[in-house]
Amino acid sequence: MALHFWCYFMFFILVVFLLLWGFQIIFLEKFYDRMKTSDIQKVAAHMLNIYGTENYEETYDELAYDNDLCIVVVDKYYRTVYSKDLMGNACLVHGFANYTSAFISQIRSSKTGTICGDIMNEHIRTNTLVYGTVIGTMDNPKGYLLLNTPLVPVGSTEAIIKRQLLIISAILLMLGLLLSIYLSRRLARPIASLTKSAKQMAKGNYNVQFDGGSYLELQQLAGALTYAAQEISRVDTLQRDLIANVSHDLRTPLTMMKAYAEMIRDLSGDNPVKRAEHLNIIIEETDRLALMVNDILDLSKLESGGLALTPSTFGIRAKLSEIIDRYRGLSAKTGYHIHFTPDEETMVTCDAGKIEQVICNLINNAVNYTGPNKQIFVRQINTPNGVRIEVQDTGAGIDKENLRMIFDKYYRSENHKREVVGTGLGLSIVKAIMKLHNYSYGVDSTLGKGSTFWFVIHQDKKEETHHAGTGSH
Structure with a gap:
């Protein structure tokens, strides 16, 4: 070079x-x-x-x-x-x-x-x-x-100028030769260093530092490459965690299905009551496994642009009431209490199916992480910019360092546990749907008091919005 x-x-x-x-x-x-x-x-x-x-x-x-x-x-x-x-x-x-x-x-x-x-x-x-x-x-x-x-x-005059030019040319040629060698080495050294560091990053060394030398453009390139290495390192680490968590979640229902199938074969095959109980558990775990696979496929389609929006106009208060009514069976069975605070009925235009999925995922997340009192609060707040939907739990909360990663599909909370409902990918799907609609969304959390997840259905679809928060809870 x-x-x-x-x-x-x-x-x-x-x-x-x-x-x-x-x-x-x-x-x-x-x-x-x-x-x-x-x-x-x-x-x-x-x-x-x-x-x-x-x-x-x-x-x-x-x-x-x-x-x-x-x-x-x-x-x-x-x-x-x-x-x-x-x-x-x-x-x-x-x-x-x-x-x-x-x-x-x-x-x-x-x-x-x-x-x-x-x-x-x-x-x-x-x-x-x-x-x-x-x-x-x-x-x-x-x-x-x-x-x-x-x-x-x-x-x-030409003869005099020729003699002068010969002397000047010899001096300039020598200076130009030395200057070109110096500048070529100075320019090539940081580029060669960046190339060497990039090869190390390609081999998996994400802690490599890029040095752009004293040139502004190369410094900016080095900064961008260093940032890219840090982000790739984070994504790589989180992807490994995702594989580990998904493998664990897949292994658990498969293990239970095998175990109860063996119990039916060896113990409860002739006992109708026990057999029915064991078959129900197998069916539940099969449903959980199918739901997890569907969520992974939906998330992949959303992020790749494979799913298109189907807008429709509907009343958001009625939609919230309908969704919360479905959780009455879970509340009666497990003791969870979902409190709904509605506002005046407001007509919104968006993809009703996708928004319903967002609301359900936020409620499922609150069910999984709320406190021992099992209280969950859902609020509809009409604002000049649109309808703000809030889902609040009373759990342990999220520290500030993890708030920015909370909607990330590769992130798992330190409080990760086997979900009561859902598959653990709900917040990642929420993020993808919000970005598809270009809606604002985020989370507010206080340690020891719980978290409030929110999003805004904007009345003006042309309004420019930005989202707050990244990562998965």
Whole structure:
């Protein structure tokens, strides 16, 4: 990788050298000629604009000195109106009538009324740039403006520049070589370190630290990779716990089913009462096992987007009353008391089946974790933002460190026990359904006093919401 960076730097340095040599040596003379031509054209345009104004001769004198020009202005009869010689009688348009007549003839025969070119000046043994233009129009000329400026030979200048460039190029090449080696190593080192750490993370070492060096972008990448490693480590640990817990939950009904089947075979086969009792236990454990498998499948479909919402409009108070009525048999059998505090009937639009599943899962969770008094409180609270549903237990509560994981499907509470109802995946399903509806949800808990799980059915489905809390209880 360092070699690649070094090659890029050296390529850049070579391109800079080629541009420098090209413009300073190869194109120097052409660049100089274009600049002189452009300058003399601008001066001529300015002179034409001020010709005939008061004190224009003084301005012409200044332009001649500033631009190293010889200037001759003649009228239409070729009589000299103004002249300025800064070339020591070597100006082609000053003092040489044959040149002046020839230039004017070229101006008159041109299509634009302007001539510009360089010719060899035998008097000073160098090229001279000549510029001429008509004053007025071609049909009715008032006179002619002729300018002459020497072109400095650039050959000797090129030789000097070449020597300087050779020295400068050698110095810059050495500095560029050293700088490219230093920068390529400095850039490649943190990237190589990140790659090495990423390979360690791929092998299962999630405690690896990513070092991004001193570059901001690499530091941000290292931070993101470190965070990813921590999250993967947490998920991996929780997934192992899930497998262990699910394996335990699956093993228990299977063991009981086998044990009672053997009891029927060996002991109670001829006893109708005992046989019926043992068969009922087998049926209950089979139902529990089937419910657990169904919950796992439902959770998988919800998280993968395999289940679509089927919205309908219904009264939430009536739905809550209907659900709580179903738990009367459990209350009578096990001594649990479910208290319902309704609010005014409110029509809501959502997936009734999914919301019913959420409410049942929260009640099941409260049944499994409420205190010895077996009290559970369900409340309907109408708010401007929607209908808030609360399910409160009187159990041991949840500490703050575990609150953020409480809806996570990989999390198990330290108070985990065999559920009275449900499969232990209820809160994970609640989270998935809430996210599918884009509803707010969360949990408030106080150690020693219990927990209150809640969610809000928003009246405005377009309202942006966010959820509070993560993990499973």
